[in-house]
Amino acid sequence: MTVTPKQALTKRVRRSVVEARALILSAAQTRLADVGPEGLQIKEIAAIAGVTHSTILHHFGSAEGLRTALAERMVEKLLGDILAVMDQREKMDPSDNTILFRVFEVLSDDGNARLLAWSMLKGTNLEQGRDTLEGLFDQLLVGVVDAVKTSAGDMIVNDSVAERQARFIIYLVAATAVGDGVAGSYLAKFVGLEGEDATSGFRDWFAGRLFS
Amino acid sequence: MTVTPKQALTKRVRRSVVEARALILSAAQTRLADVGPEGLQIKEIAAIAGVTHSTILHHFGSAEGLRTALAERMVEKLLGDILAVMDQREKMDPSDNTILFRVFEVLSDDGNARLLAWSMLKGTNLEQGRDTLEGLFDQLLVGVVDAVKTSAGDMIVNDSVAERQARFIIYLVAATAVGDGVAGSYLAKFVGLEGEDATSGFRDWFAGRLFS
DNA sequence: CTGGTTATCAACAAAACTGTTAATAAGACT
DNA sequence: AGTCTTATTAACAGTTTTGTTGATAACCAG
Numbered sequence: 338m339t340v341t342p343k344q345a346l347t348k349r350v351r352r353s354v355v356e357a358r359a360l361i362l363s364a365a366q367t368r369l370a371d372v373g374p375e376g377l378q379i380k381e382i383a384a385i386a387g388v389t390h391s392t393i394l395h396h397f398g399s400a401e402g403l404r405t406a407l408a409e410r411m412v413e414k415l416l417g418d419i420l421a422v423m424d425q426r427e428k429m430d431p432s433d434n435t436i437l438f439r440v441f442e443v444l445s446d447d448g449n450a451r452l453l454a455w456s457m458l459k460g461t462n463l464e465q466g467r468d469t470l471e472g473l474f475d476q477l478l479v480g481v482v483d484a485v486k487t488s489a490g491d492m493i494v495n496d497s498v499a500e501r502q503a504r505f506i507i508y509l510v511a512a513t514a515v516g517d518g519v520a521g522s523y524l525a526k527f528v529g530l531e532g533e534d535a536t537s538g539f540r541d542w543f544a545g546r547l548f549s
Numbered sequence: 550m551t552v553t554p555k556q557a558l559t560k561r562v563r564r565s566v567v568e569a570r571a572l573i574l575s576a577a578q579t580r581l582a583d584v585g586p587e588g589l590q591i592k593e594i595a596a597i598a599g600v601t602h603s604t605i606l607h608h609f610g611s612a613e614g615l616r617t618a619l620a621e622r623m624v625e626k627l628l629g630d631i632l633a634v635m636d637q638r639e640k641m642d643p644s645d646n647t648i649l650f651r652v653f654e655v656l657s658d659d660g661n662a663r664l665l666a667w668s669m670l671k672g673t674n675l676e677q678g679r680d681t682l683e684g685l686f687d688q689l690l691v692g693v694v695d696a697v698k699t700s701a702g703d704m705i706v707n708d709s710v711a712e713r714q715a716r717f718i719i720y721l722v723a724a725t726a727v728g729d730g731v732a733g734s735y736l737a738k739f740v741g742l743e744g745e746d747a748t749s750g751f752r753d754w755f756a757g758r759l760f761s
Numbered sequence: 762c763t764g765g766t767t768a769t770c771a772a773c774a775a776a777a778c779t780g781t782t783a784a785t786a787a788g789a790c791t
Numbered sequence: 792a793g794t795c796t797t798a799t800t801a802a803c804a805g806t807t808t809t810g811t812t813g814a815t816a817a818c819c820a821g
Contacts, residue, residue, distance in 0.1 A: 516728030
């Protein structure tokens with residue numbers, strides 16, 4: 338017995354593979370931002386993207402495949418953002434620490450902070466881009482060590498001491514940025530920071546005393 | 550037609566409502582810690598708790614009800630931890646800033662950092678305990694303002710300036726703690742902090758320069 | 762001991778989510 | 792035009808998760 342004939346309800350849109358994947362991943366990211374990890378289900382995502390869930394399975398193999406692809410894309414974006422910042426660094430004074438605060442902004446960016454929080458919860462390994470990131474931090478370290486020495490002024494500073502201090506400073510900036518991105522909106526309220534003080538005011542104050 | 554008779558396979562354990570709820574919530578928390586938010590399904594949780602999933606539904610109404618109760622319990626624990634720290638504060642020198650680092654430890658605690666990350670992602674409102682928390686922070690503020698004035702030494706410091714700076718310091722400690730708890734294990738590797746430097750070494754260094 | 766309350770369970774039912782298959786149509790290339 | 796590839800879809804199927812119902816047994820009050 339033959340199946341009842343199927344008829345198109347709307348005109349099909351045929352995208353390229355990369356376009357379709359990008360469209361779907363964007364929809365998934367929207368869901369992640371709007372309703373959290375529980376919202377990462379292919380039917381809902383498909384509805385947002387304007388496709389059927391079958392299409393998602395076609396492009397990503399499985400629901401978990403989509404989630405993995407999303408995590409990878411977000412990591413790539415994070416790396417890309419940091420890379421872009423590092424590129425600009427070469428045009429600047431090596432001891433200029435504003436580079437640190439570009440990194441701060443990237444890490445505290447809402448989407449990136451979400452990625453880190455999500456990755457931590459789901460146990461995703463961020464090892465994929467680790468070599469790249471370590472290289473970046475090494476590069477960053479040189480400039481920060483310079484800044485430490487400069488700020489030390491006349492005082493003679495042992496190289497290894499300066500480097501240790503530089504690592505602490507970088508870690509401090511990074512951890513603060515992540516905390517700011519993850520919980521900043523809550524914390525600011527509790528602490529009583531309002532208006533500019535909750536954002537640029539804090540960053541400026543932070544920057545001002547980093548090398549003091 | 551009558552249903553086939555049911556026979557008890559094992560001896561039933563009849564707990565009190567509070568005991569049962571506590572047992573189930575603990576199992577849920579274990580799941581959350583072990584496998585993340587995806588692990589919060591009542592069947593798995595029931596298995597760990599040693600009950601059937603029907604029991605969970607009986608006590609929490611729905612699966613989502615359980616998750617909400619879990620979030621609330623964890624928030625209460627967080628508040629309780631901070632409260633305990635604040636209680637000890639009254640026995641200490643008001644300008645002693647080690648109190649800040651008790652708070653640091655509470656916030657950077659793995660479980661609490663998970664809670665914050667999870668809450669942020671699922672959009673849980675932490676508003677419930679907000680009044681309590683704001684009171685705590687106000688209390689904390691007094692001590693930090695003292696410390697700021699003390700560290701300023703001879704220099705005359707405007708009260709409002711000192712308070713603003715104190716808020717910044719508290720926010721810095723809190724944000725750093727959260728970032729440390731959420732992503733510290735990753736960040737330390739990237740930055741190249743190893744051994745003690747990644748934990749107590751960093752905290753000591755941080756504490757030493759907070760009021761410098 | 763007796764009866765009432767209810768925490769607990771087993772079995773069933775429903776819903777949600779994921780995955781499979783075959784058909785269709787949009788585009789590319791001849 | 793015709794042909795081929797394949798992105799897309801509808802319908803179906805399987806699996807997982809959640810929810811419902813009625814019976815049972817543990818405990819407590821009398």
